[in-house]
Amino acid sequence: MYYVGFCRICGTGPLGVRACGRCGDLSILCDECDALWTNLNTQSAPVSSREESLPCPSCGGSLLDPSSHWARRGEIAATGWLQQAITEGRVTLQHGAPLVGE
Ligand SMILES: [Zn+2]
Ligand SMILES: [Zn+2]
16 A cells, blocks of 8 residues: 555554545545545544545545555556645655555
8 A cells, every 4th residue: 555654643554545446536544543534634634534434535435345445556646636745745655565454
């Protein structure tokens, strides 16, 4: 999985880039506590957390659905707000193993 830092809410979870299996939009999801953000402003309150189905902020599809997945590099590059932040050095994209298998 690609992640952009660590979660300030739980303190330990990597903030993974999650791709919605239904609409393809990317969001930022803590791999540990499931806090969810629609942008890189992860100092702000998450749009949701600890919801069982983790609805996609764009289409409402579940981010835990089997078709949803940790974003691939190409998907990140195709997502303007994320790639722009990486290019500008506002965020560092890191790669690592998820805490739990998919
Ligand atoms: Zn967390
Ligand atoms: Zn979606």
